[in-house]
Amino acid sequence: MDTERSSLALRDVDSTKKEVQLRVIPSELRFLDAVSGKVYRLPLIVHNLGRWNQKMRFQEPGKPQFKLLLTSLDKELASGLQMTAMVEYHPDKNEDVFDHMFIYAGNKVLEVPLIGLIPTCNLEIVPVVDFGILVANSKVHCKEISITNRGKAPGTFKTEYQGQLPIVISPSSGIVKAKSSKVIKVDFCADQSQFVNEVARVSLQGRPDTFLNIKVHVVEQIIELLNMNSDRKLECIRFGSVFFGTSKLEHALLFNNSPETVNWVAIMQDDCVGEELGANIHQRTDIALNNLPYLNKIKKIDMTDFMTCVPNEGTLLPYQKIVITFCFSPKLVVDVQKDVGPSHRQDYALFVRFDSVGSKDGFLRDDNSNTMKSKYEMNKTIKYMVVKIQ
Numbered sequence: 420m421d422t423e424r425s426s427l428a429l430r431d432v433d434s435t436k437k438e439v440q441l442r443v444i445p446s447e448l449r450f451l452d453a454v455s456g457k458v459y460r461l462p463l464i465v466h467n468l469g470r471w472n473q474k475m476r477f478q479e480p481g482k483p484q485f486k487l488l489l490t491s492l493d494k495e496l497a498s499g500l501q502m503t504a505m506v507e508y509h510p511d512k513n514e515d516v517f518d519h520m521f522i523y524a525g526n527k528v529l530e531v532p533l534i535g536l537i538p539t540c541n542l543e544i545v546p547v548v549d550f551g552i553l554v555a556n557s558k559v560h561c562k563e564i565s566i567t568n569r570g571k572a573p574g575t576f577k578t579e580y581q582g583q584l585p586i587v588i589s590p591s592s593g594i595v596k597a598k599s600s601k602v603i604k605v606d607f608c609a610d611q612s613q614f615v616n617e618v619a620r621v622s623l624q625g626r627p628d629t630f631l632n633i634k635v636h637v638v639e640q641i642i643e644l645l646n647m648n649s650d651r652k653l654e655c656i657r658f659g660s661v662f663f664g665t666s667k668l669e670h671a672l673l674f675n676n677s678p679e680t681v682n683w684v685a686i687m688q689d690d691c692v693g694e695e696l697g698a699n700i701h702q703r704t705d706i707a708l709n710n711l712p713y714l715n716k717i718k719k720i721d722m723t724d725f726m727t728c729v730p731n732e733g734t735l736l737p738y739q740k741i742v743i744t745f746c747f748s749p750k751l752v753v754d755v756q757k758d759v760g761p762s763h764r765q766d767y768a769l770f771v772r773f774d775s776v777g778s779k780d781g782f783l784r785d786d787n788s789n790t791m792k793s794k795y796e797m798n799k800t801i802k803y804m805v806v807k808i809q
Contacts, residue, residue: 439469441475443466447532447533450533452536453536454510455510455511460506462503467501472496473498473524476522477494477504484511484516485506486509515534515537519532538570540574540625542569542576542625544564545565550607552636553609555640557609559585560609561607566595566600574595575592580617584607586605587605605631607633614636617633618632619633641675642681642683643676645740646671663751670745673773677737678738679737682732682734683732683734688770689722728746
C-alpha cells in the first residue's frame with residue numbers, strides 16, 4: 420500500500436512545561452483498493468525528536484473495521500528512538516470507510532486519520548490527435564488513440580463531438596476494464612483544404628470532463644512544372660526558331676508538391692484560347708482569313724505529329740521530381756495559293772495540361788450508426804496545370 424511521509428502537527432490540549440517533539444509517519448493511513456472479506460495492514464512509525472524520554476498512550480480506533488495491533492496501549496519512547504505500531508483493516512462491505520486514532524503524549528494529542536478505500540478506476544486519454552498534413556481528396560483517414568485504465572476497477576467513458584466537420588469518433592462510449600486499455604478510432608474526411616483545430620468533449624468516470632483536441636492541415640494536391648536550373652515555376656516553354664524537318668528538345672521538372680502519391684497524365688489541349696497551329700502571326704489578319712483552304716488544312720493537323728511529351732503519364736511520390744522532355748518537330752504545311760520560299764514560316768502556340776487523376780471519394784455520414792460511407796467515382800480529375808508551348 421502507498422504511504423505518505425510527513426510530520427503530523429500536535430494539537431494543544433493544555434499548556435505544558437516540556438516541549439513534546441514527536442513525528443508520526445505517515446500523517447494518515449490510507450488503505451487503497453480494499454475489498455470486503457480481506458485483511459490489510461499498514462505500519463505507523465512514531466519518532467521521538469525531543470531531548471528526553473516521552474510517555475505515550477494510544478487510543479483504539481472507533482470503528483470495528485480498524486484495529487490497532489499493540490500488546491500494550493501505554494508506551495515510553497527514549498529520546499531519538501522510534502517505534503512501529505501496526506494498524507489492521509478488514510472491511511466487511513465494499514464501501515469507503517473513514518475513522519481516526521489518537522496518540523496522547525503529555526498534554527498533547529496527535530490525531531491520525533484512517534481511510535479505507537474500495538477499488539476505483541483511473542482513466543487517462545491522450546489529449547491531442549494530430550493527423551498532420553493531408554491532401555484534399557475526400558479520403559477518410561483514421562487515427563487510433565487509447566483510453567487507459569490504471570485503476571483496479573472498471574471505468575466508463577463517453578465522447579461527444581458537436582462540430583460541423585466530417586469527424587467521427589468510435590466507439591463513442593464504453594467500459595475500460597481494470598489495468599487495460601481500449602482503442603478509440605478518430606475518422607476524418609479530408610474533403611477540402613483547411614486548417615482544422617476542433618475539440619470533442621470526453622467524460623471519464625471519476626474525473627472532470629476533459630477535451631480531445633483534433634488537429635489537421637488539409638492541402639490541395641498540386642503538381643508543378645519547374646525550370647531545370649532554378650526550380651522556378653514554368654508557365655511557358657519556348658522553343659524559339661526551329662527548321663522544318665528537324666527536332667528540338669526542351670526539358671523541365673515535374674514536381675509533386677504534396678504529401679501524398681499522385682498519378683498524373685499529360686494531355687494536349689485542343690481549341691484553347693491563344694492556340695496557333697502553323698499560322699503566320701506576322702501576316703495581316705484579313706489576308707489570313709481569306710485563305711480558308713489553308714486554315715481548314717491547319718485545323719486538321721494532329722498536334723501529336725509534331726509535339727510529344729516523354730513521359731506523358733506516371734506516378735509521383737510525395738515531393739518527388741522527375742524530368743519531362745518536350746520534343747518539337749515542325750512539319751511543312753503547304754499553302755496551295757503561294758509558293759514556299761525561304762521566308763515561309765509557321766508559328767505555333769500549344770497548351771499541355773498536366774492532370775492529377777485518380778479516385779475521389781464522396782463522404783456520407785450515417786447519423787444512426789455514426790459511421791462513414793463513401794461513393795467511388797473513377798478517373799475524376801482532382802487538380803490540373805496548363806503549360807503554354809511556343
